[in-house]
Amino acid sequence: MTPLTQLQVFNAMHASPHARLELSAHLGDGLAAALWSNRDDARDYQAPSHHTLSCYIADGTGTFRRQRPGDKGAPDKLCVMPAGHESNWVVNGAIRLAHLYVSEAQFALGCVRLLDREPRELQLQEATFLDDPQQAKRFRQLITLDWDEPGERLLASSLAHDIVDHALLNQVGLRQGLRLKGGLAPSLRRQMVDYIEAHLDQPITLGELAVRCNLSEYHFARMFRASFGLPPHQYLLARRLHRACQLLRLGVMPLGDIALSCGFASASHFSNRFRLAVGATPGEYRSAFCS
Incomplete structure (x- = not known):
């Protein structure tokens, strides 16, 4: 940060x-x-x-x-x-x-x-x-x-x-007068958004996303960053954390279940990533919004 x-x-x-x-x-x-x-x-x-x-x-x-x-x-x-x-x-x-x-x-x-x-x-x-x-x-x-x-x-x-x-x-x-070069076609970008949202609870690899666009991992990563403004792994992590915040605010699911449903390997991995991004543990986040 x-x-x-x-x-x-x-x-x-x-x-x-x-x-x-x-x-x-x-x-x-x-x-x-x-x-x-x-x-x-x-x-x-x-x-x-x-x-x-x-x-x-x-x-x-x-x-x-x-x-x-x-x-x-x-x-x-x-x-x-x-x-x-x-x-x-x-x-x-x-x-x-x-x-x-x-x-x-x-x-x-x-x-x-x-x-x-x-x-x-x-x-x-x-x-x-x-x-x-x-x-x-x-x-x-x-x-x-x-x-x-x-x-x-x-x-x-x-x-x-x-x-x-x-x-x-x-x-x-x-932006006025902008001529875009590179990047994913709008239809592919939307497919990536929809696919990632639908599979946040599963492991998603760079190779898997690249294959869906018929590109090599190297070219896909470059084109994804051009279209999304950040690398695939950073975008994926942000979406996982956003989903986790939504679930934490509901105040119902155990933290371990939230971790798995958002694609984190374990509750401790989820907690570490969440704390680094948000500045608080998942439990502290839940307490702030559910008290």
């Missing part, structure tokens, strides 16, 4: 003598959050490798982008800063704002799961000072949780996923 100080937007804020970090946490699944206070500052974000969603919690009426000085922020205003985009900000007076940092891998998974499109076809659209009461409410709920307490951090992670899903459904558009 990338350290917070290696996330460019976080690092740019942290380097400011005027900004104060109130809260920060990794939330699992390539998500991290921070709550900042700042005053009388200027910040430049140089083409970060991650996406940043932000919400103004208080003040911010003197904050603007350097290229648009007439457009000012306010409480509950939202900003979308996509990976690879540069933005320059001036803060006159005070501001308190929440940031949610989103990895490219998590964005790619959402494009496939929610939009049924190749991640490379799509881009998160830059936006400044959006009005979206539903998203602002989620951000405000997010910062009321204790991110240092394991159970509440898991609830924060769930809220963060809701924020990201909402942004994917409302702030994503097609």
Whole structure:
């Protein structure tokens, strides 16, 4: 998991003598959050490798982008800063704002799961000072949780996923002028999605998937990554963990049965993988959502 100080937007804020970090946490699944206070500052974000969603919690009426000085922020205003985009900000007076940092891998998974499109076809659209009461409410709920307490951090992670899903459904558009090369045909990509979902409880090998596409393992792996935005093993693990989270929230199945139904070799293997990805054990996850 990338350290917070290696996330460019976080690092740019942290380097400011005027900004104060109130809260920060990794939330699992390539998500991290921070709550900042700042005053009388200027910040430049140089083409970060991650996406940043932000919400103004208080003040911010003197904050603007350097290229648009007439457009000012306010409480509950939202900003979308996509990976690879540069933005320059001036803060006159005070501001308190929440940031949610989103990895490219998590964005790619959402494009496939929610939009049924190749991640490379799509881009998160830059936006400044959006009005979206539903998203602002989620951000405000997010910062009321204790991110240092394991159970509440898991609830924060769930809220963060809701924020990201909402942004994917409302702030994503097609890349202009893009000519795709390589990758799987759309019909094959959908077949892969359906096949993997239907066989999560079984061992799935790279060779098995490659044969279904009539490709060598080497070429299949390259084309899968081009179409899905991440390697086959990483996509498969993400889908297994997503299924496990769904089953854990139901609060019925024994952990060993969940492990087997999601394709993990044993309960201990499941627990280790789950903890590395989510930041908590399966039992702690279940307790957070079923209590």
